[in-house]
Amino acid sequence: MGTQLRDGIVDQANSWDLAVNYTGPPAMPYLTFAGDTNHELGSVFAAQALRGGVYLHPRHNWFVSAAMTGDDLALVLEATDQAFAAVRKHLGQ
Amino acid sequence: MNARHPGLGRITVLGACILDVLGRPVEAIPPGQGSVRLTEIKATAAGTAAGPAVDLAKLGASVRVIGALGDDLLGDIVTAAMARHGVETACLVRKKGVQTSATILPIRPNGERPALHVPGATRLLGRADVDLEHIRDSRALLIGAPDALAGMTGEELAEIAVAARSHGALVAVDVLHPGRPQDLDRLAPLLAQADWFMPNADQLLNLTGRASLTEAMNDILSLGTHGVAVTQGADGCQVATRPDRTPESLPALAADVVDTTGCGRRLQRRDAGRAPARRDPARRGLARHRLRRPGRHRPGLRRRDREPGPGAQFSRRRTAGPGRPDQGADQMNPPTFGQPTFGQQSTDQQLRDRAKAVIPGGMYGHQAAPGAAYPQFMRGGRGARVWDVDGHEYVDLMCSYGPVVLGHRHPAVEAAVAVQTEQGDCQNGPGPVMVDLAELMVATVRHADWAIFAKNGTDATTMCCTIARAQTQKNKILVARGAYHGAAPWCTPRPAGTTKADHENLIRYTFNDLESVKAAAAEAGDDLAGILVSPFKHDAGFDQELVDPAFARGLRKLCDEKGAALILDDVRCGFRLHLGSSWEPVGVDPDLSAWSKAIANGRALAAVLGHDRFRDGAASVFVTGSFWFAAVPMAAAIATIRALKEEKRHRGDGPDGHPAARRDRGPG
Numbered sequence: 001m002g003t004q005l006r007d008g009i010v011d012q013a014n015s016w017d018l019a020v021n022y023t024g025p026p027a028m029p030y031l032t033f034a035g036d037t038n039h040e041l042g043s044v045f046a047a048q049a050l051r052g053g054v055y056l057h058p059r060h061n062w063f064v065s066a067a068m069t070g071d072d073l074a075l076v077l078e079a080t081d082q083a084f085a086a087v088r089k090h091l092g093q
Numbered sequence: 094m095n096a097r098h099p100g101l102g103r104i105t106v107l108g109a110c111i112l113d114v115l116g117r118p119v120e121a122i123p124p125g126q127g128s129v130r131l132t133e134i135k136a137t138a139a140g141t142a143a144g145p146a147v148d149l150a151k152l153g154a155s156v157r158v159i160g161a162l163g164d165d166l167l168g169d170i171v172t173a174a175m176a177r178h179g180v181e182t183a184c185l186v187r188k189k190g191v192q193t194s195a196t197i198l199p200i201r202p203n204g205e206r207p208a209l210h211v212p213g214a215t216r217l218l219g220r221a222d223v224d225l226e227h228i229r230d231s232r233a234l235l236i237g238a239p240d241a242l243a244g245m246t247g248e249e250l251a252e253i254a255v256a257a258r259s260h261g262a263l264v265a266v267d268v269l270h271p272g273r274p275q276d277l278d279r280l281a282p283l284l285a286q287a288d289w290f291m292p293n294a295d296q297l298l299n300l301t302g303r304a305s306l307t308e309a310m311n312d313i314l315s316l317g318t319h320g321v322a323v324t325q326g327a328d329g330c331q332v333a334t335r336p337d338r339t340p341e342s343l344p345a346l347a348a349d350v351v352d353t354t355g356c357g358r359r360l361q362r363r364d365a366g367r368a369p370a371r372r373d374p375a376r377r378g379l380a381r382h383r384l385r386r387p388g389r390h391r392p393g394l395r396r397r398d399r400e401p402g403p404g405a406q407f408s409r410r411r412t413a414g415p416g417r418p419d420q421g422a423d424q425m426n427p428p429t430f431g432q433p434t435f436g437q438q439s440t441d442q443q444l445r446d447r448a449k450a451v452i453p454g455g456m457y458g459h460q461a462a463p464g465a466a467y468p469q470f471m472r473g474g475r476g477a478r479v480w481d482v483d484g485h486e487y488v489d490l491m492c493s494y495g496p497v498v499l500g501h502r503h504p505a506v507e508a509a510v511a512v513q514t515e516q517g518d519c520q521n522g523p524g525p526v527m528v529d530l531a532e533l534m535v536a537t538v539r540h541a542d543w544a545i546f547a548k549n550g551t552d553a554t555t556m557c558c559t560i561a562r563a564q565t566q567k568n569k570i571l572v573a574r575g576a577y578h579g580a581a582p583w584c585t586p587r588p589a590g591t592t593k594a595d596h597e598n599l600i601r602y603t604f605n606d607l608e609s610v611k612a613a614a615a616e617a618g619d620d621l622a623g624i625l626v627s628p629f630k631h632d633a634g635f636d637q638e639l640v641d642p643a644f645a646r647g648l649r650k651l652c653d654e655k656g657a658a659l660i661l662d663d664v665r666c667g668f669r670l671h672l673g674s675s676w677e678p679v680g681v682d683p684d685l686s687a688w689s690k691a692i693a694n695g696r697a698l699a700a701v702l703g704h705d706r707f708r709d710g711a712a713s714v715f716v717t718g719s720f721w722f723a724a725v726p727m728a729a730a731i732a733t734i735r736a737l738k739e740e741k742r743h744r745g746d747g748p749d750g751h752p753a754a755r756r757d758r759g760p761g
Contacts, residue, residue, distance in 0.1 A: 024629065024637035027669050032636055039634065047466035055479060055487035057463050059634040063492035063669070066740055067476040067500020071102045071232055072488045079488075 001073060002026030002064040008077045016084040030061040033087065041087050048086035052079025101154035101476075105228055105262075107253070108237030109215045109269055110160040110175075110185065111140030112167045112195040115206070119199030138174035140194065140215070141237025141267045150178040153504065155478045155486065157181040157227060161218035161244075167193035168214070176484070179473055183484055186222045188214040216243040225256040234262050238269035239283055240276050247282040254286035265289040266318075272299035285317035293324045294331075306331060307340055314338055440482040441468045458580070459494055474501030495665050498691035499736055506694045509732035513725045524724030530731050534702060537734060538673050540682035541702035545711060547721045550664035551579030553687035553699040554625070556716050558583070560685060560703065561623035561658035564710025569617035570660075571624040573604040575632045578625060578662050578687075598622075604630040605638060607647040614651055623658035623685070624648055628666045628675035645681040652684070658707060661686040664699070668692055672737055674702075694733040696726035 003026045013020040019034035033041040039058050046058035054076050056062050116134045123129050138147055146158040158180050162168035164187045171193060172182045194213035198206045215238070222244075228234055234257035239250050254264045266287045270276070277300040284290055290313050294306060303309040310321045310333045320334035329345040448469070449455045455469075456462065462469040468481035477500055479489045492498065499506065517524060531544040547553055558570050578584040582595040600616050603609040604626070614621055626648060630638035652659040661683035666675040668691045674683065684707050689699035697720070703711055 021636045024631065025639070025666075025670050028631065028637075028666065030631075030637050043464055047464055050464075050466050050487070053485075053487050054490060055467075056490040059463060060459070060491075060494070061631050061633070061637060061665075062490040063495050063497075064490065065477050065492045065497055065500045066737075067503070068488075069102050069477065071230075072477045075230070076488050076490065 001066075001068045002029065004073060005029065005064060005068075005076065008073070009080055012077070012081050012084050016088050018084055018087060024061055027064050028061050029064070031056075041090065044090045045080075045083045045087050048083040049079045052082050054079040054083075101149065101152060102232035103155045103157065103230060103478075104149050104233045104235065105157045105159060105231040105257075106142045106146040106149065106235045106237060107159040107223065107228075108142035108218075108235075108239065108267070109140035109194060109241050110138065110143040110158065110162055110171050111213075111215065112171045112174075112193055113137045113139035113198055114195065115198035115200055117200035118202040120202060122199070136170060136174070138171050139196070141241075141269050142235070143171060143175055145235055145237060145267075146175055146180045147178045150175075150180045150475075153475050153502065155179075155181075155475060157184055157231070159184045159218075159223055159227065161186050161188050161214040161216075161222065163187065163191045163193040163214045164189050165192055167195050179475060179480065181480075181484060181486060184224070184227055186218065188217045191217060212241070215241050218242050219244040220246075220249040220252070223253055225253065228253055228257045228262070229260040231257060231260075231262045233257075233265065235265045235267065236283065236287075237267045239266060239280055240272070241269045247279045250280075251282035251286050254283055258286060258288075263288050265291060268292050268296050268300070270296075272296040274300065274302045276300055281316050284313060288319045289322060290318050290320075291322045291324070293326075297321075297323050307333075310340055311338055441470050444470045444482065476500040476502075493695055495669070495690035496693070496695040498669055499694045499733060499740075501695070503694055503733075503736060505736050506696075506729050506732045509728045510696065510725055513728035516724070518725040519720060519723045523722040524727065526724050526727040526731060527722065530727045533731055533734055534688075534700060537738075538686070538702050539677050540674055540684070540686065540704055542705040543703055543708055543711065545701045545703075545716065546727065547699040547701070547716070548689075548697050548718060549579075549699050550662075550687065550689040551581050551584070552716075552718065552721075553664060553689055553701050554578040554584065554660075554662055555581050556701045556714070557658070557660045557662075557685040557687050558623065558625065559714050559716065560701065560707055560710045561660060562710075563713050564707045565622045565657060567617075567620045567622035567657070568598045569620045570599055570622055571602050571610060571613045571617065572599050573626060573630070574601045575635070576604065576625075576627055576630070576662075577633060578627075579664075605641045605644045607644050610648060610651060614655060614657075621655045621657045623660050624652055625660045625662060627662045628670065631665060640676070640679060642679045642681070645676055645679045649681050658685050659683040663687060664689045668734070668737060672734075672741055692733060693726045693730040694736075696729035697723075698726035698730050 006022055006026050006029055009031065010020070010022050013022075021032045021034065022029055023032075024030050031042070031045070032039075033045070036042055042058040046056055049056055052075075114134070114136050116131045119129070119131065138144065140160075142158055142160050146156045150156045156179070158175055162171055162185055168185075168187055172185060176182050191214045192211060194215040195211050197209040199209075200206050234254065236250065236254065239245075239247075242250065254266075257264050264287045266280075266283060266289065268276075268280075272292070272295075280300075292300065297306065297309045297313070298304065301309040301312045303312065306323060310323060310331065313321045314333060314335050318335075320332065322330055322332045324330045325345075327345050330343050331340040332343060333340040445455060454461070468483065468485065470482040472480045472482045472484070474480065474489060474497070477489055478486055479501065480486050489497070489501070513524070513526065527546065530546070534544045535541045545556065547556065561570065562568060572578065572584075577586060580586075582591045583599065585591060600613040602613040602624075610624065614624075626645075629640050648659055651657070659681075661674060661676055663675050663686050667686075667688045669675075671678055674686055676683065682704075685701060685703045687699070687701060692698055692700060701711070
């Protein structure tokens with residue numbers, strides 16, 4: 001599930017033309033945006049993901065539990081897609 | 094996750110939400126102004142929606158309930174009764190000036206339950222009160238009591254069922270009233286779209302006007318329903334499905350009936366918490382029939398493509414970024430899923446205000462909310478979902494900052510906790526589970542010959558350093574620059590309140606840079622007690638870096654040469670990457686390792702594991718804590734490790750990818 005999460009998020013970042021680093025093992029990933037040293041974009045991303053019903057963290061690695069289902073994953077990816085959209089908007093196109 | 098886990102997912106229950114007030118035992122209503130003393134008076138959320146909603150929540154599903162209540166106190170009570178079990182109640186509508194559906198149930202000594210009922214608000218639930226978006230994200234939809242939902246036509250009910258099914262949800266239908274043939278006319282459009290219909294025998298015979306159950310079941314199947322499950326009380330139940338249509342009997346399981354109020358007879362399994370009894374025990378046997386969507390094709394129904402499953406999400410691409418900004422903009426506010434608004438009136442804000450007065454800084458440590466948009470206070474969780482105090486639901490990608498590896502309230506772990514809690518937790522000595530757990534840890538982790546238990550990661554990392562120093566009679570510990578090993582004065586990332594002396598026996602090196610370690614070791618000279626290292630670089634706020642196996646081997650070699658302890662801080666990673674030390678896949682075994690977080694799936698426990706070379710040092714130090722020997726977290730750890738082993742057997746590999754298996758990646 002962690003691998004699917006990584007592939008989904010990295011694909012989404014590409015599709016929004018956003019340069020990200022998705023690092024760490026699939027079960028303990030962390031996402032940063034290139035050059036985002038003060039976590040400004042990371043915070044926009046995390047806040048929008050939260051609004052979309054996904055609790056992740058802008059400044060700490062995430063954890064994927066064994067309880068994650070396909071439904072959960074689909075929901076996460078819906079929210080992260082919106083979150084990337086929010087980052088894109090924040091960057092002013 | 095395997096089938097035992099509450100991976101029931103999101104289930105929406107729509108229909109009757111009734112407050113049952115019951116008293117027992119009632120032999121007779123006393124004459125005049127007479128009074129009778131009862132042994133018990135209780136209130137429960139009941140009805141064909143509220144009852145199953147609570148049961149499903151107990152089974153671990155993420156349940157949303159849709160129904161109509163009055164704007165009265167009874168409505169508040171029904172809402173609270175469901176919310177306390179984690180049922181999401183935000184979609185309940187409150188009808189002004191109407192009373193909440195309610196029943197007074199004087200339970201006779203033999204368990205019979207005559208009912209005194211006010212139909213109330215249930216019948217006012219209208220099609221406009223049901224947001225189909227709330228239906229579409231569910232794995233299953235239970236429509237409880239469509240016969241009582243007089244505010245909707247059969248076609249409107251069918252529309253709701255179609256919305257659910259078009260997104261792959263299983264649709265089950267139940268009825269509340271005894272049933273008349275004209276009721277079936279109204280229900281027919283709905284039943285044509287349902288996967289399962291689950292009346293009792295009397296209801297089915299009344300609805301169809303048949304004398305034979307087989308004929309009656311056949312009538313329902315002819316409407317287009319995939320399957321019919323008819324309960325017959327102590328006689329079990331009959332199940333028939335298309336295309337075969339031959340009823341199959343399932344026996345009733347024996348149960349001593351005390352009272353059945355609020356049992357929510359639908360979709361229940363035998364482990365549905367502590368409901369006192371079941372009205373129709375046979376329905377338990379239906380679980381295997383129910384949550385499986387039947388594979389079939391119904392030409393009359395135009396179905397959208399099934400939700401293609403998570404895999405398809407990944408290939409879904411937008412036209413690349415810059416040209417599409419406004420599409421994102423109008424999708425910024427997903428209408429369906431807990432959109433937090435922490436205004437002045439939110440419970441979270443009230444708690445924050447109170448916390449400000451009595452908790453320094455309002456909150457401290459790693460659980461201070463990570464941003465203004467975040468809730469500070471959480472109410473609970475199940476599986477991969479958590480709820481904040483205002484009822485917003487989230488898919489949990491933090492897992493309580495690591496501890497919850499199997500999912501919240503994993504049934505096997507919670508069962509072990511319940512059993513041990515009954516026996517004892519914090520006592521004059523540890524429970525037998527301490528030895529059981531030590532044996533299990535030693536058998537599970539390759540480098541371990543012994544175990545010491547504590548509470549938190551800081552306990553474990555600190556103890557590793559103490560044991561290393563006791564064994565080697567040396568002082569210096571090498572620590573990676575920027576690495577987090579806990580919050581005691583020697584390792585806390587913030588200098589406030591620490592002294593120079595707290596850090597003076599630490600020498601820094603750079604993760605994955607063996608030359609920097611050699612330089613640090615040279616600085617330590619003949620006073621090197623140990624090298625502390627994380628399985629991979631996971632410093633908060635920075636890109637993560639998997640370990641270079643050559644670096645890990647280099648540390649091992651250096652420690653062997655110097656007689657120092659190689660200490661692996663497996664607090665954050667332990668049992669998340671590999672069912673053993675996180676460096677087993679790398680082929681490097683430490684002398685000492687620190688564990689906490691995931692080892693007991695959220696129960697307070699830490700451990701130090703060590704090799705025989707450090708056994709004497711471990712036996713020489715005095716380490717303890719009031720709660721370090723508590724038995725309940727140890728029982729939880731045993732259950733957690735067993736469940737992880739089970740998981741591994743099912744999946745044929747360890748938890749999701751270990752550090753040596755993949756290099757980090759990303760387009761940036």
